[in-house]
């Protein structure tokens with residue numbers, strides 16, 4: 152949520168949050184997870200959707216099956232004109248599970264059909280399509296196709312965890328593929344790349360970009376935030392990337 156809100160602020164949009172779990176974590180350890188009761192999640196959704204005119208939605212860690220169902224049910228009632236970016240968070244980089252196993256199938260069945268874009272990393276794409284993590288771009292394309300068959304309007308399979316000189320993401324909208332590649336930066340502070348990317352896509356869509364244009368701009372913003380990430384240090388481990396970096400499109 153903190154990376155999401157920093158991204159929204161940096162890109163000039165107002166973010167409102169629905170907290171699905173309180174976590175205690177640093178870059179290396181998960182010290183505790185307290186899931187928020189479904190009733191409280193539903194009340195927050197009601198507050199946001201009845202009190203604000205929402206231009207885009209981004210989901211992140213949902214945690215439990217009840218949270219998935221509660222969020223999906225609320226989004227089913229929201230106008231189809233509002234883009235929904237689903238970051239299907241299943242595990243953290245520090246290894247902690249962020250979605251209970253019984254919720255995986257529900258995420259695929261209830262939330263993915265409402266998604267304007269789903270942004271799985273290699274591990275999440277494998278879980279959601281029932282296969283192994285893609286070892287190459289052809290497999291990433293095949294998994295993207297499968298997720299569109301499952302009802303997503305478009306998919307961005309993120310290849311941050313594939314080795315190679317470039318970080319390559321594969322985009323598929325049911326008609327054509329686009330390859331988004333940026334030089335892989337050897338920085339230490341990479342915490343929150345996935346959250347930042349999905350939030351930036353939602354922010355650009357809220358400001359009126361078409362989906363593929365929003366992905367392209369978000370990749371450029373992420374690259375800038377990574378480029379300057381090591382200019383400051385907050386402690387041990389992989390610190391946060393630099394949301395308030397110098398960026399060509401800064402508001």
Ligand SMILES: Nc1ncnc2c1ncn2[C@@H]1O[C@H](COP(=O)(O)OP(=O)(O)OP(=O)(O)O)[C@@H](O)[C@H]1O
Nearest residue numbers: 244272309310311312318319335336343344345346
């Ligand atoms: N070292 C890097 N340099 C440039 N881009 C990167 C690097 N690592 C990842 N990326 C990009 O960051 C985005 C997130 O990719 P990744 O595959 O790491 O997702 P993730 O595992 O969901 O991230 P997170 O662990 O933050 O949730 C993608 O656009 C990916 O290409």
Ligand SMILES: [Mg+2]
Nearest residue numbers: 240272345346
């Ligand atoms: Mg992620």
